[in-house]
Amino acid sequence: MNALAEFSKKIDTKLVEPLRQVNKGRTLVYTTPPQGFEVSNVEWGKIIEMSEGMVSYSFTSGNKDQIDASLTNSKVPVYWKEYEIDRRIFESWKARGTDVDAANAIAAGYSASRVEDSAIINGITKDGVNYDTPGLYQGAGVDYDTATSLVTFGKATDAISGCLNLMDDANVPVDRIKWNWVVPSDAYHKIRKIRNIQGIKELPDVLDMLNGGELVSIGTTLDTTQSVLVPDASVGEPFVDYYLTADFQTDPKTPEYQTTGNIGGRVFSAGVLRIKQEAALGKISNLTYVA
Amino acid sequence: MNRSGDKVQARVNVLILAVEIDGVEKRFRRGDIIDLPKTKIKQLGNSVSRYTPPAIEEDDEEDEGPEGLAALGIVAAQGPGGEPPGKKRR
Numbered sequence: 449m450n451a452l453a454e455f456s457k458k459i460d461t462k463l464v465e466p467l468r469q470v471n472k473g474r475t476l477v478y479t480t481p482p483q484g485f486e487v488s489n490v491e492w493g494k495i496i497e498m499s500e501g502m503v504s505y506s507f508t509s510g511n512k513d514q515i516d517a518s519l520t521n522s523k524v525p526v527y528w529k530e531y532e533i534d535r536r537i538f539e540s541w542k543a544r545g546t547d548v549d550a551a552n553a554i555a556a557g558y559s560a561s562r563v564e565d566s567a568i569i570n571g572i573t574k575d576g577v578n579y580d581t582p583g584l585y586q587g588a589g590v591d592y593d594t595a596t597s598l599v600t601f602g603k604a605t606d607a608i609s610g611c612l613n614l615m616d617d618a619n620v621p622v623d624r625i626k627w628n629w630v631v632p633s634d635a636y637h638k639i640r641k642i643r644n645i646q647g648i649k650e651l652p653d654v655l656d657m658l659n660g661g662e663l664v665s666i667g668t669t670l671d672t673t674q675s676v677l678v679p680d681a682s683v684g685e686p687f688v689d690y691y692l693t694a695d696f697q698t699d700p701k702t703p704e705y706q707t708t709g710n711i712g713g714r715v716f717s718a719g720v721l722r723i724k725q726e727a728a729l730g731k732i733s734n735l736t737y738v739a
Numbered sequence: 740m741n742r743s744g745d746k747v748q749a750r751v752n753v754l755i756l757a758v759e760i761d762g763v764e765k766r767f768r769r770g771d772i773i774d775l776p777k778t779k780i781k782q783l784g785n786s787v788s789r790y791t792p793p794a795i796e797e798d799d800e801e802d803e804g805p806e807g808l809a810a811l812g813i814v815a816a817q818g819p820g821g822e823p824p825g826k827k828r829r
Contacts (some may be wrong), residue, residue: 591783594757
């Protein structure tokens with residue numbers, strides 16, 4: 449086995465597990481098994497509006513168009529980052545029998561993972577305004593924009609209640625679904641620590657309203673004012689999923705020089721978020737941090 | 740464009756939007772046209788988009804009358820096929 453193939457194999461084995469640990473986007477939605485990197489385009493039905501069902505004592509015609517679905521099409525983006533390791537260091541590891549240090553590749557993998565997280569949670573944009581592929585936040589069909597001060601006891605639960613109410617009105621069975629509240633880090637820590645003057649924490653109430661779901665911090669992937677309620681991955685597949693075409697892996701680059709050229713490659717994954725029913729994603733979009 | 744103060748018109752893009760306007764929470768549905776402060780439109784992101792009403796061409800009454808139409812060669816100004824002078828079409 450040549451140096452390149454050997455290195456690539458070792459990196460692959462060291463890379464996948466750490467990336468699975470840090471990747472948050474995929475944990476929020478049902479993720480399909482990898483469909484193959486060659487899949488560059490995907491189509492799916494997006495439910496626009498469900499018309500009324502029918503009640504009768506026998507089946508009759510006229511209820512065929514229950515689901516008004518539009519066909520949505522998206523290219524499958526690739527999330528990637530390149531890395532490089534000095535050839536002399538690599539040869540030194542080999543000569544001493546030291547385990548290959550995959551730090552560079554893992555660091556590259558973390559970067560690729562953050563980009564994928566951002567695509568799933570927020571969306572893919574070139575100009576910061578228009579989103580080619582909306583993520584959970586940008587693709588949400590419900591927006592609860594009433595100012596929610598996270599330093600005032602009770603406002604977090606007000607916001608969840610308000611947002612769930614809007615989704616309920618859009619015919620989403622909110623009381624039967626486990627919800628995760630995806631929030632930026634600032635909000636996460638404020639919600640976890642807030643107490644009323646009797647010292648009672650608000651967090652248990654927040655979790656109770658999420659029907660068994662969790663408060664999830666996604667760091668700085670969303671702005672401090674933004675958050676989104678997402679159905680848990682265990683029940684959310686009918687509403688949204690992540691169509692994975694390639695799991696994290698490395699592709700080695702042929703060194704410029706056979707025996708002295710640096711060893712490197714790229715870490716990549718590929719997939720696209722498919723929002724099938726936008727009403728089941730609810731933004732809470734006006735978080736504030738002043739009383 | 741219909742402006743009131745620093746407010747501009749925006750079209751609701753999401754299925755349901757709950758937003759505070761002048762301290763009161765109001766609900767809107769996709770397609771509704773609402774007046775919002777410019778800063779609020781920016782904060783709401785893609786939940787709303789600036790709305791510009793379609794331009795309506797102002798009709799020129801002179802041109803609609805028989806004289807105007809006659810000038811365009813559409814009807815005779817007076818006499819057979821024409822209309823009495825001074826009568827305006829609505």
